[in-house]
Amino acid sequence: MGFSDVFKYAGTRQKTGGLKIRHHKDTANFPTEYLPLPEQVVISMVQHTGAPCVPCVEKGDHVYVGTMVGKAPTAMSMHIFSSVSGTVSGIERIFHKAGMGETIVIVKPDGLQEPDPSIKPPEVHDFTSFVDALSMSGIVGLGGAGFPTDIKVQPKNLPDIDTLLINGAECEPYLTTDNREFLEHPDTILYGIDACLKYLDIPKCLICIEDNKEAAIDLMTKKAASDDRIDVCVLQSRYPQGAQNILIKNATGRIVPRGARHTVVGVIMLNVTTVSSIGKYLQTGMPLVSKRLTVAGDAIENPKNLEVPIGTQIKDVLNYCGLKEDPKKVILGGPMMGVAQFRTDYPIVRQNNGVLAFSEKLAKTPEITPCIHCGRCISACPMGLSPVEIGMAFERYEFDKFEGLNVDICIGCGCCSYVCPAKRPLTEVMTLSKGILKKSGKGGKK
Amino acid sequence: MDMQENYIVSASPHIRSKDTTQSIMLNVILALMPALVASVILFGFRALLVEAVSVASAVLCEAAWCAVRKEKQSIRDLSAIITGLLLAFNLPASIPLYIPVIGAIVAIIVVKELFGGIGYNFANPAIVARITLAVSFPSLMTSYTYPRLFQACDALTSATPLAAGKAGLPLMDLLLGTHGGVIGETCAVALLAGLIWLLVTHTIEITIPAVYVGTVFVLSWIFGYNPLQQVLSGGLLLGAIFMATDYVTSPYTHLGKIIFAAGCGVITCMIRFFGNMREGVSYSILLMNLLVPIINEKTRRVPLGGGAAKK
Numbered sequence: 142m143g144f145s146d147v148f149k150y151a152g153t154r155q156k157t158g159g160l161k162i163r164h165h166k167d168t169a170n171f172p173t174e175y176l177p178l179p180e181q182v183v184i185s186m187v188q189h190t191g192a193p194c195v196p197c198v199e200k201g202d203h204v205y206v207g208t209m210v211g212k213a214p215t216a217m218s219m220h221i222f223s224s225v226s227g228t229v230s231g232i233e234r235i236f237h238k239a240g241m242g243e244t245i246v247i248v249k250p251d252g253l254q255e256p257d258p259s260i261k262p263p264e265v266h267d268f269t270s271f272v273d274a275l276s277m278s279g280i281v282g283l284g285g286a287g288f289p290t291d292i293k294v295q296p297k298n299l300p301d302i303d304t305l306l307i308n309g310a311e312c313e314p315y316l317t318t319d320n321r322e323f324l325e326h327p328d329t330i331l332y333g334i335d336a337c338l339k340y341l342d343i344p345k346c347l348i349c350i351e352d353n354k355e356a357a358i359d360l361m362t363k364k365a366a367s368d369d370r371i372d373v374c375v376l377q378s379r380y381p382q383g384a385q386n387i388l389i390k391n392a393t394g395r396i397v398p399r400g401a402r403h404t405v406v407g408v409i410m411l412n413v414t415t416v417s418s419i420g421k422y423l424q425t426g427m428p429l430v431s432k433r434l435t436v437a438g439d440a441i442e443n444p445k446n447l448e449v450p451i452g453t454q455i456k457d458v459l460n461y462c463g464l465k466e467d468p469k470k471v472i473l474g475g476p477m478m479g480v481a482q483f484r485t486d487y488p489i490v491r492q493n494n495g496v497l498a499f500s501e502k503l504a505k506t507p508e509i510t511p512c513i514h515c516g517r518c519i520s521a522c523p524m525g526l527s528p529v530e531i532g533m534a535f536e537r538y539e540f541d542k543f544e545g546l547n548v549d550i551c552i553g554c555g556c557c558s559y560v561c562p563a564k565r566p567l568t569e570v571m572t573l574s575k576g577i578l579k580k581s582g583k584g585g586k587k
Numbered sequence: 588m589d590m591q592e593n594y595i596v597s598a599s600p601h602i603r604s605k606d607t608t609q610s611i612m613l614n615v616i617l618a619l620m621p622a623l624v625a626s627v628i629l630f631g632f633r634a635l636l637v638e639a640v641s642v643a644s645a646v647l648c649e650a651a652w653c654a655v656r657k658e659k660q661s662i663r664d665l666s667a668i669i670t671g672l673l674l675a676f677n678l679p680a681s682i683p684l685y686i687p688v689i690g691a692i693v694a695i696i697v698v699k700e701l702f703g704g705i706g707y708n709f710a711n712p713a714i715v716a717r718i719t720l721a722v723s724f725p726s727l728m729t730s731y732t733y734p735r736l737f738q739a740c741d742a743l744t745s746a747t748p749l750a751a752g753k754a755g756l757p758l759m760d761l762l763l764g765t766h767g768g769v770i771g772e773t774c775a776v777a778l779l780a781g782l783i784w785l786l787v788t789h790t791i792e793i794t795i796p797a798v799y800v801g802t803v804f805v806l807s808w809i810f811g812y813n814p815l816q817q818v819l820s821g822g823l824l825l826g827a828i829f830m831a832t833d834y835v836t837s838p839y840t841h842l843g844k845i846i847f848a849a850g851c852g853v854i855t856c857m858i859r860f861f862g863n864m865r866e867g868v869s870y871s872i873l874l875m876n877l878l879v880p881i882i883n884e885k886t887r888r889v890p891l892g893g894g895a896a897k898k
Contacts, residue, residue, distance in 0.1 A: 314602065386891060387891075396891060396892055398892050399893045400892075401892075469595050470595045470601065472601055476599075476600060476601045477600040478599050479599060479601065480599065481594065482594060482596070483594055483596045485594075497601075503601075504594075504595045504601075505595070506595065507607075510607075510608050510705075511608075511706035513608055513705060513706045514706060514835050515839070516838075516839025516840070519839050519840060520841075524890050525888040525890040526890055527888070529839060530883075530887075546887075547890045550890055550891070553599070555600030558599075558600050558603070559603055560604050560606070561603075561604075562608050562610070562611050563607075563706075564603060564607065568599060568600060569598035572598070
């Protein structure tokens with residue numbers, strides 16, 4: 142780090158909450174590997190927010206890579222495409238990770254990986270054709286949210302949007318897939334950014350990266366130097382830096398009003414892998430059919446950054462990377478916000494970005510002891526909430542207090558549970574309280 | 588490879604910080620060690636005996652309570668040891684040994700366990716115990732002994748710095764604790780070493796001790812007392828570093844901590860300058876303990892993006 146870098150990093154101070162967590166980003170320098178075709182892919186019809194897709198193929202049909210298998214029933218969903226060429230061997234119902242049923246399309250690959258003959262780069266020349274192209278791209282918010290990208294880029298106040306924020310913070314420990322995206326596909330990212338700026342008529346773009354990804358920062362700074370519209374914004378590595386409202390505040394100084402969409406402060410935020418996928422789709426016309434995952438955790442023999450066909454089952458990913466021991470906990474996503482799985486035949490969906498397997502040592506649930514009112518959850522909360530008081534209100538069934546305690550703006554980042562020395566499940570309680578408040582008809586998004 | 592499908596499923600986050608209630612309490616105990624060593628050096632092994640009796644009775648009280656109530660033993664969280672140590676630090680070295688036993692019963696049974704155990708007490712157990720003892724046994728509690736380095740002390744009473752009047756004692760005596768007083772509060776250097784340990788291990792924030800001591804300093808100066816004498820004498824440092832910072836009985840918001848500590852400082856000065864009680868620090872912390880719930884409620888942070896709409 143040279144002398145001038147001192148100034149580059151000087152603007153990264155942050156006041157709101159959050160935590161310094163050990164990064165565990167051991168896979169940061171591992172180039173992407175490609176998973177050999179699994180025996181079958183299980184394509185879930187729930188790979189986005191909004192209504193589930195409806196299968197548009199039948200058992201026995203032949204599909205190519207990029208053939209639509211799930212059709213979006215409304216504009217708020219996103220079509221789903223086959224990640225392999227082969228034969229549809231079944232359409233079934235399985236239990237979703239959250240305990241609800243969902244439809245799956247099972248495809249047996251033929252090993253040829255022939256692309257769908259109809260695939261060609263989309264013709265994009267203005268805003269309407271850009272949005273139309275995105276609606277056929279299969280691209281959703283790939284940071285984990287799964288919000289359809291074609292909806293995201295057409296907010297009501299599009300003329301007021303002055304900044305495109307590219308979220309490359311990747312604040313979750315262990316995960317390094319966004320970092321690999323920067324290092325392996327910088328030109329595709331810039332192509333995607335350029336298209337967004339051009340067709341959405343946004344004057345400038347900030348690529349936001351946490352300061353622990355120095356190689357990515359250097360590379361993107363160099364690559365974007367020739368473009369006046371694009372700047373790299375270096376942020377402190379502090380969880381949850383990549384959370385929407387936190388990143389907007391730290392990158393632009395703007396504060397998203399409570400309950401409002403982030404676009405009201407004049408920004409559109411896209412994950413770096415999302416924008417790169419846009420670039421790739423515009424160049425090739427191949428919809429989103431594969432996803433890079435960071436496979437890590439102390440039960441994994443060879444941690445990897447692994448690109449897998451969407452619909453690969455978790456067990457295929459784990460077996461390919463090898464297991465040191467039987468994992469006791471398998472998580473889709475990062476350790477702070479990921480979802481613990483109870484089965485490993487569940488498929489990878491497009492917004493997943495990590496598979497973690499923990500040994501018993503990391504997986505065991507700590508003993509819960511009484512709250513000692515240390516206030517660490519309050520200092521840690523990036524949203525300025527008071528988890529200790531929400532927890533007390535929850536335990537005493539004082540549900541009428543939830544509104545005054547603003548529980549509805551909890552983003553579920555996990556900081557409060559993480560810091561709690563009494564190991565109280567505060568995040569869990571906050572999420573439950575949020576649900577109770579929503580049911581009572583008060584608070585929540587207006 | 589067949590995998591056994593009995594995974595642990597729990598809500599996120601799936602990683603937790605290393606700190607536990609036990610590790611925090613251990614850090615506080617370690618922070619109290621310099622003062623303990625200083626007390627033995629200054630007041631002899633009689634001080635160690637008082638401390639041992641106090642800690643043992645505090646731990647026994649808690650264990651007995653859990654046994655009688657058929658609850659899970661909670662002594663492993665180490666908080667009873669801290670209460671015992673703090674109680675002993677507030678006693679003169681010559682105290683009869685039944686006094687710390689009574690104090691421990693008041694602190695652990697009455698103040699802590701009757702209100703629900705760790706986390707539920709409304710006031711600092713050691714402080715209430717000290718006040719109870721001071722009210723019940725006023726002469727025993729104030730027969731301060733003069734330090735006789737490493738020697739068995741006799742019950743020679745000597746002036747504490749606060750009683751020594753406006754002239755006060757030499758600064759060096761105050762820093763090293765070579766003056767009369769209760770066993771844990773005289774040696775400022777040892778207490779400050781403990782403070783540094785608490786700060787380095789992120790056990791407490793500097794807010795409460797700094798604001799408390801700062802308020803006393805400024806008010807002493809305004810009222811014409813020697814600020815440094817006031818800060819270094821009596822139980823101020825012990826109270827500001829170890830008692831006012833008790834998590835359970837201090838506010839958990841940043842602004843709340845400032846208000847709490849400033850209130851402690853003001854009440855301490857009022858009692859010292861205009862009252863005739865000796866337990867200014869204890870009473871001020873107890874009074875502010877009672878205000879903690881309301882301070883917490885009134886100093887709640889406005890969340891990012893603004894608070895709830897008014898009904």
